[in-house]
Amino acid sequence: MRKKIVPIAIVLVLISLAVLGNRYFNRPVDTNTYSGTIEGTELPVQPELGGRIVDLPIHEGQAIKTGDIIAKLDDSQVKISLDTAKSQQAQAQAKLNDLLGGARAEEIRRLEDLLAQANANAAGVGQNLQFEENNLASDQKLYESGAISKQILDAQQNKRDTLKAQYEGAQANVKAAQASLDQAQAGSTQPTIQAQKAAVDITAQSVKAAELSISKLTIKSPASGQVLYKHVESGQVVNPGTSLVTILDPNDLWIKIYIPEAKLNQAKVGRTAFIAVDSYPDKKFKGQIQYVSDQAEFTPKNVQTKEERTTTVYAVKISISEGKDQIKAGMPADVTLQ
Known part of the structure; x- marks a missing residue:
C-alpha cells in the first residue's frame, strides 16, 4: 500500500511546482x-x-x-616663524615711530660725533697725503738727475696713490655723516616715512601668513557625517x-x-x-x-x-x-x- 502512495505524492508535488512555475514566469513584469x-x-x-x-x-x-x-599637525616650526615675524613687525613699527616723532637729541649728538670723527680722520689722511706728494716731487727730481732708480720712483708713486684713495674715501665718509646729521636735524622726509610704513605693512602680512599657516595645521571636518x-x-x-x-x-x-x-x-x-x-x-x-x-x-x-x-x-x-x-x-x- 505504501509503495503506491509514494509515487502519487511525487506526482502531486511536480504538478504543484509546474503550476507555481507557470504563474511565476508568466506574471507581469x-x-x-x-x-x-x-x-x-x-x-x-x-x-x-x-x-x-x-x-x-x-x-x-x-x-x-x-x-x-580630525587631526593636528606639528606646528613648532611655524610658531618660530610667527615669533620672528612679530619681532620684525615690532622693530619696523618702532623705527616708524621714531621717524614720525622726529630725531631725539641723543641721536643728533651721536651723528655729530660721527661727523667730527670723519672730519678728523680725513684731516689726518690729508696731511699724510700732502707729505707723500712732497716726497714724490723730490724723488722725481732725483730720478731725472740719475740719483735714484725708476723702481724707487714707482714705489713712491704707488705710496702716494694709495693715500690718495684713502683720502677720497675719508672725504666720502664726511659727506655721508654730514647728510645723516642734516636729515636728523631737518626731520625725516615724506618718502622715507612712506617707505617705512610699507615696511611695517609687509611685516604685518608676514604675521598674518604665519598665523594662517598655524590654523591650517589643525584639520577640521568640512561636513557632518560618518568617518x-x-x-x-x-x-x-x-x-x-x-x-x-x-x-x-x-x-x-x-x-x-x-x-x-x-x-x-x-x-x-x-x-x-x-x-x-x-x-x-x-x-x-x-x-x-x-x-x-x-x-x-x-x-x-x-x-x-x-x-x-x-x-x-x-x-x-x-x-x-x-x-x-x-x-x-x-x-x-x-x-x-x-
Whole structure:
C-alpha cells in the first residue's frame, strides 16, 4: 500500500511546482523598475600643509560634525616663524615711530660725533697725503738727475696713490655723516616715512601668513557625517593633499541606475522615482532624478544579467529625498520610475 502512495505524492508535488512555475514566469513584469545600489557622497579630508601628525582623535564609524577636529599637525616650526615675524613687525613699527616723532637729541649728538670723527680722520689722511706728494716731487727730481732708480720712483708713486684713495674715501665718509646729521636735524622726509610704513605693512602680512599657516595645521571636518575610512595613523608624516580620512555624508544619498535607450523617455531630470530596499519591504521612499547621462555606455557587469551586458544604456542618477534615517549606503535597491 505504501509503495503506491509514494509515487502519487511525487506526482502531486511536480504538478504543484509546474503550476507555481507557470504563474511565476508568466506574471507581469514591471518594466519601469531598475536595480542599483544606494550610495553616499564621500568627502576626503586633506591638509593644505604637510607635517607630522601629533593628534588623530577619530576612529572609523564615528559620527562627526562640521568643524570637529580630525587631526593636528606639528606646528613648532611655524610658531618660530610667527615669533620672528612679530619681532620684525615690532622693530619696523618702532623705527616708524621714531621717524614720525622726529630725531631725539641723543641721536643728533651721536651723528655729530660721527661727523667730527670723519672730519678728523680725513684731516689726518690729508696731511699724510700732502707729505707723500712732497716726497714724490723730490724723488722725481732725483730720478731725472740719475740719483735714484725708476723702481724707487714707482714705489713712491704707488705710496702716494694709495693715500690718495684713502683720502677720497675719508672725504666720502664726511659727506655721508654730514647728510645723516642734516636729515636728523631737518626731520625725516615724506618718502622715507612712506617707505617705512610699507615696511611695517609687509611685516604685518608676514604675521598674518604665519598665523594662517598655524590654523591650517589643525584639520577640521568640512561636513557632518560618518568617518568611513581612516587612512593614516598618529605620528605619521603626511604631504599636502594626503587623504587623512574619508567622511560619508548621510544626508546626500543617491542611487545610479541604467536605462535602455528605448525607455529613455521615462527619465527626465526632476521626475519623481520611488526606491524600495529589502530592509523595509512595505515602504517606498521618494527620490528625484538629478542627472541623465548624455552618452550611451555598456551595461556594467554587476548590474544586469549576462545576456544584457551588451545592451547600450544611459546612466541615471537619482537623489533620495526620503528615509535618510533608514536607508544606508551599500544597500541594494529597486527604483521605480513614474
